[in-house]
Amino acid sequence: MKEIVVISGKGGTGKTSVAASFALLAGKSAIVADCDVDAADMHLLLSPDRAERHKFLSGTVAVVDNGSCTGCMECQAICRFDAVTEKGGFAIIDPVKCEGCGYCSRVCPENAISNIPDLAGKWYISSIRTGSTMVHAKLGIGADNSGKLVARVKNEARKIAEEQGKELIIVDGSPGIGCPVISSLSGASYVVLVTEPSLSALHDLIRVVELTRNFSIPMGAVINKYDINREITAQIEVFLREANIPLLSRMEWNEEFVHSIVAGRTIAESENTTLSGVIRECWENVLQQNDITVKV
Amino acid sequence: MKIAIASGKGGTGKTTISTNLALSMASDHRVLLADMDVEEPDSALFIKGNHLEERIVTRDIPVWDSDRCTLCGECQEICNFNAVVRIASQIMIFPNLCHSCYACSELCRDEALPMKPSRIGVITRSEQGNLTFVEGRIDIGQEQAVPLIKSVGEYIESIADKDTVVIMDSPPGSSCPVMEVVGQSDFVILVTEPTPFGLNDLQIAVETVRKLGKPFGVIINRSTLGNSAVADYCRAERIRVIASIPNSLNIARIYSAGGLSCGMDPDMSREIGKVKAFIKLIS
Numbered sequence: 035m036k037e038i039v040v041i042s043g044k045g046g047t048g049k050t051s052v053a054a055s056f057a058l059l060a061g062k063s064a065i066v067a068d069c070d071v072d073a074a075d076m077h078l079l080l081s082p083d084r085a086e087r088h089k090f091l092s093g094t095v096a097v098v099d100n101g102s103c104t105g106c107m108e109c110q111a112i113c114r115f116d117a118v119t120e121k122g123g124f125a126i127i128d129p130v131k132c133e134g135c136g137y138c139s140r141v142c143p144e145n146a147i148s149n150i151p152d153l154a155g156k157w158y159i160s161s162i163r164t165g166s167t168m169v170h171a172k173l174g175i176g177a178d179n180s181g182k183l184v185a186r187v188k189n190e191a192r193k194i195a196e197e198q199g200k201e202l203i204i205v206d207g208s209p210g211i212g213c214p215v216i217s218s219l220s221g222a223s224y225v226v227l228v229t230e231p232s233l234s235a236l237h238d239l240i241r242v243v244e245l246t247r248n249f250s251i252p253m254g255a256v257i258n259k260y261d262i263n264r265e266i267t268a269q270i271e272v273f274l275r276e277a278n279i280p281l282l283s284r285m286e287w288n289e290e291f292v293h294s295i296v297a298g299r300t301i302a303e304s305e306n307t308t309l310s311g312v313i314r315e316c317w318e319n320v321l322q323q324n325d326i327t328v329k330v
Numbered sequence: 331m332k333i334a335i336a337s338g339k340g341g342t343g344k345t346t347i348s349t350n351l352a353l354s355m356a357s358d359h360r361v362l363l364a365d366m367d368v369e370e371p372d373s374a375l376f377i378k379g380n381h382l383e384e385r386i387v388t389r390d391i392p393v394w395d396s397d398r399c400t401l402c403g404e405c406q407e408i409c410n411f412n413a414v415v416r417i418a419s420q421i422m423i424f425p426n427l428c429h430s431c432y433a434c435s436e437l438c439r440d441e442a443l444p445m446k447p448s449r450i451g452v453i454t455r456s457e458q459g460n461l462t463f464v465e466g467r468i469d470i471g472q473e474q475a476v477p478l479i480k481s482v483g484e485y486i487e488s489i490a491d492k493d494t495v496v497i498m499d500s501p502p503g504s505s506c507p508v509m510e511v512v513g514q515s516d517f518v519i520l521v522t523e524p525t526p527f528g529l530n531d532l533q534i535a536v537e538t539v540r541k542l543g544k545p546f547g548v549i550i551n552r553s554t555l556g557n558s559a560v561a562d563y564c565r566a567e568r569i570r571v572i573a574s575i576p577n578s579l580n581i582a583r584i585y586s587a588g589g590l591s592c593g594m595d596p597d598m599s600r601e602i603g604k605v606k607a608f609i610k611l612i613s
Contacts, residue, residue, distance in 0.1 A: 043370055045502040046341010072505040073338055075527040114431050135431030136410045175537050178506035209340040209502050210369035213473035232586035234345060234372035241370060244470050263586035292555050295525055
């Protein structure tokens with residue numbers, strides 16, 4: 035099974051637009067996983083039905099029983115997350131600050147603190163309009179388990195791919211290089227880097243490439259809006275060449291890109307044939323890099 | 331006054347607004363710009379200040395002292411994050427899973443898990459006239475951004491006086507790193523763009539900021555692209571739109587090369603002026 039992950043370092047370079055286009059072009063042959071769990075957008079283009087909904091319980095959060103609490107505040111003394119305050123002679127725990135380490139409940143002399151499972155989000159299995167299945171999620175507001183939710187989404191996608199005999203999973207990742215990104219890279223077979231010609235995007239690309247290297251995953255790159263600054267596009271191409279990362283395609287700045295998103299269509303479906311042509315060619319390059327033959 | 335520039339969706343223009351606003355305000359005010367997007371800090375590309383300080387940031391991680399350990403295994407049972415595991419006659423620590431809660435260390439009856447500082451990133455400080463620039467930069471491979479963002483917050487507290495306007499360039503998204511930055515702020519500016527993605531992620535960001543009880547306003551970037559759904563949403567929710575920056579190839583090109591468009595592009599200059607006036611109003 036091949037797992038193709040789309041990431042970028044910098045946000046807003048076009049990850050979701052590219053990943054959703056790949057999903058459309060792969061059609062029934064690929065399971066789709068939206069792993070940008072705290073700003074998930076793929077559903078806006080792929081019309082999921084959310085046929086299966088699941089709660090994502092992860093970690094715990096500490097709760098004080100006022101009936102037993104004597105206000106000794108020993109819990110406050112040991113909490114490293116400033117989650118405990120005193121109010122009216124009782125300890126109060128801020129569920130947003132609490133990281134669920136459980137230390138307070140262990141030191142409480144009155145056993146007044148319990149650890150309850152934390153509802154950290156929801157995840158869904160959907161039929162989508164490509165004729166395939168998508169696993170996606172919504173991280174709870176203020177939840178701090180994005181890496182674990184990403185892992186859950188990916189694992190479910192793998193299970194479904196196995197059940198349905200699919201050889202391909204397309205993953206939309208998040209910006210940055212932290213825990214959700216690291217989680218989306220685990221077990222990936224190929225990384226598609228989406229970048230754009232700005233110094234910021236290049237700087238961020240270099241960091242995310244170094245991270246991906248640590249996992250020894252092969253990569254390919256897409257330069258979006260390459261004509262905004264051709265000089266920096268050239269710099270990016272030099273960097274890619276030296277890093278031995280093939281350039282999968284260059285897309286020009288085109289307002290149709292935005293129009294198609296506003297209309298709820300992937301750019302692969304754009305009426306503008308240049309735009310849809312470039313993304314098709316890009317997908318074919320990804321398939322070729324991965325030795326995949328897809329029957330669409 | 332601490333203002334967080336956040337967004338939900340990535341690439342909407344947080345850094346563009348943070349850097350242009352900070353330098354523009356610094357013409358007649360003491361300003362501290364803090365890049366708290368520690369995974370991918372980009373503000374430094376736009377600020378050409380004198381480098382003043384670099385500080386290594388650490389967080390405390392337990393280290394196994396095999397001489398003291400009696401292999402009772404209680405640490406493994408205590409750790410809620412599976413960061414401490416007993417394997418055969420060894421205790422293994424997984425730093426990326428550890429939350430530095432100290433429970434295993436302080437509850438170990440043999441004192442066999444002393445906490446030791448472990449490097450997670452760097453804070454740097456530079457200065458350009460009235461502007462102090464602080465950047466947090468996490469080491470590649472570190473998973474948890476929050477401890478470093480906390481350290482940047484403490485560092486700001488230690489150097490900024492009350493009259494300094496602090497502008498905090500936040501990471502994208504709405505998970506824990508964003509919560510940490512927004513939690514430190516007095517006011518939040520959410521930067522969005524008028525597309526379905528921009529709207530969806532703005533709605534999540536608004537929920538997050540409301541949960542933390544912070545006052546906030548919105549800047550619509552590339553406002554002439556896409557549709558009117560973001561503006562309609564803000565009107566319906568009675569959210570103040572502080573500025574609307576039209577889509578402009580000129581602004582995009584200046585940004586791409588690491589330049590500041592305020593003062594060079596009339597649209598950007600006018601809209602940053604509105605943001606400055608708004609900040610003076612609420613300060």
